[in-house]
């Protein structure tokens with residue numbers, strides 16, 4: 010059933026304190042809880058609970074009977090409650106069979122198991138009956154008891170006591186107390202056998218914090234990058250937001266089975282191993298960089314999410330959008346900020362724009378949902394971050410800081426809303442409140458524009474208009490406040506003659522620049538100042554000019570992307586020949602590769618087939634798009650054919666270093682290698698083999714392997730086998746081994762089927778499932794065939810019951826079936842309708858219903 014934002018009511022009871030006693034046994038766990046509850050408003054106590062076996066429930070010392078309470082559909086309602094109530098509840102749960110990875114679950118198998126929790130958003134109700142909603146804040150004390158096979162017993166807060174269990178020589182316990190008031194979704198505990206990397210950090214307030222990173226003993230040597238990132242993030246939040254850490258201990262635990270990236274539980278983060286472990290030999294630079302970003306993200310949640318939390322799950326973007334903005338800013342300080350912006354915008358365009366254009370479009374703050382897990386989306390996270398960025402840029406650094414200081418001052422310790430956030434940020438400028446419509450309105454605005462130059466008056470007039478598609482079920486779209494960062498370039502000198510932030514907040518507006526001596530080239534949306542699609546009446550030559558003269562690194566990339574889109578998506582409007590683009594690249598690349606190798610590598614980006622598809626709304630032919638994309642890629646490779654050898658040789662392999670410069674060189678070298686193979690440069694196959702054999706790190710080795718596989722180089726199989734052998738013991742590397750095959754250019758459904766039945770394939774490990782299934786979905790020409798789809802929907806059906814969160818996420822990839830050309834469209838429709846008959850989780854059903862609604 011649907012839950013609506015407008016129906017929000019306060020809970021009738023608050024919880025002051027919670028005592029949990031969790032005893033783990035061989036095939037079940039016993040959870041005893043004591044809740045001190047206090048009445049807030051009239052009404053009954055409403056507790057949520059799922060997959061729990063209720064043993065007893067006592068209120069103020071009296072055992073309750075079915076006369077006193079009612080249990081139905083995940084809810085337990087207790088009647089006739091006085092002002093204060095002490096509830097004692099005993100339940101049994103079964104973490105050993107919990108494959109959904111929500112609540113308390115066992116990860117691993119055989120002798121190699123551990124127990125961890127994932128409570129956001131509604132997993133705590135799978136541990137015990139509780140008012141499991143984010144606006145109920147309480148002080149938690151947790152006692153854990155387990156067999157001594159599991160020496161590591163962790164929960165939120167500070168360790169109070171630990172010891173032996175009387176009369177049970179094999180068992181031990183630990184008691185943890187968290188002094189901060191928190192919602193149940195931030196509860197966590199871990200029962201495991203782990204090693205720990207320890208460090209410390211002294212906060213700006215003088216607090217000595219113990220830092221601990223827990224991992225399996227074989228992985229403990231891959232924890233240094235994460236630990237350093239944690240210390241960097243702690244410092245960064247003090248410097249940039251004035252926020253210091255507030256407990257004496259900060260723990261991170263790595264676990265192999267995890268649905269998402271990581272979780273910000275108070276003082277006890279739990280991380281997918283893929284998002285915390287990193288070493289040069291086993292982790293690519295891109296991965297390692299994202300490890301640092303995710304460590305920072307979860308740390309930043311301590312203030313934006315934990316100390317100030319969400320009133321209800323509709324406000325998810327309040328913590329996620331702001332925290333993503335914060336982690337993006339942190340990352341921008343660790344590398345070239347242009348490259349950071351390019352990568353963030355590329356992700357936004359590839360995934361969020363496509364979500365916003367399809368049947369799963371929803372506002373950054375949704376107004377209704379059936380299953381909140383379906384709304385941990387790129388719209389909530391990434392578009393949410395873009396809104397905060399627009400506000401920050403509109404205010405400027407000083408006023409933004411005043412606003413965030415006010416936010417922390419006003420709402421610390423509370424569960425609040427997006428309106429509260431905007432009201433704090435508005436203290437220096439009440440126009441900021443207008444950004445609320447960005448949170449309410451789905452769809453990506455399209456900003457179109459043109460310019461006229463008056464040589465007599467020496468004025469340049471830019472006319473901009475905005476349009477947003479009308480998404481079914483929502484009000485007609487209103488104009489939004491859209492900051493458009495603009496610079497004018499003199500055509501002769503290439504110098505900037507004017508710079509301004511235009512605020513487009515009506516449907517159509519004109520902006521006049523005075524004293525412009527000759528018609529300039531206009532650069533718009535610099536640094537991607539708003540999450541919109543831009544259509545400006547550029548000539549190809551203007552774009553080539555900007556590629557050369559823009560000082561904004563992000564916009565140099567943006568014009569290459571505009572040129573590529575004009576060439577590849579000709580049906581969509583302007584027709585362009587590749588000549589201008591190829592010539593501009595040929596001129597720019599040699600200079601830039603010496604200057605900023607990472608940026609140079611990005612300039613060679615051609616959007617993925619998936620991303621290109623997301624811009625097509627009708628009669629999408631995956632084969633044609635792939636042909637055109639590959640064709641342009643080949644043209645680039647051929648155009649610069651004479652340069653690849655020199656470029657490659659100018660980027661020699663060196664001993665490993667984790668600096669922005671060294672990462673840039675490695676990234677560019679991999680791109681150049683692939684280009685050289687595409688252009689059939691003599692010896693390029695040998696470069697690849699040598700790069701693999703002599704690699705100093707995974708970026709070099711995997712880059713070479715991927716290229717060999719994609720070019721179906723003779724001998725690639727041998728290298729694949731070598732890679733498997735070398736890294737057999739490392740799950741995360743074997744994930745790479747699976748994904749490079751499943752995403753290969755010549756992959757077939759049969760090849761994927763054989764990966765799915767490989768002895769190392771494991772349905773219970775989401776990373777492994779994604780390494781095959783998500784990797785495969787990056788090849789639309791194979792995905793959108795009868796066989797490909799049958800396999801893909803078969804996977805969703807298989808996971809529907811076991812892990813509905815994962816199943817529903819995988820389904821979202823099929824959202825834009827409706828744009829396919831016939832007969833694929835009809836075929837996809839039939840398979841989705843079939844799938845609907847064979848699934849039962851509300852997660853998958855809600856997504857399917859929206860996806861099919863597109864018909």
Ligand code: ARG
Nearest residue numbers: 129130269271272273382385
């Ligand atoms: N709050 C976590 C993060 O942003 C994500 C948790 C999502 N979990 C889920 N089951 N949907 O890092």
Ligand code: ZN
Nearest residue numbers: 306310329332
């Ligand atoms: Zn988050």
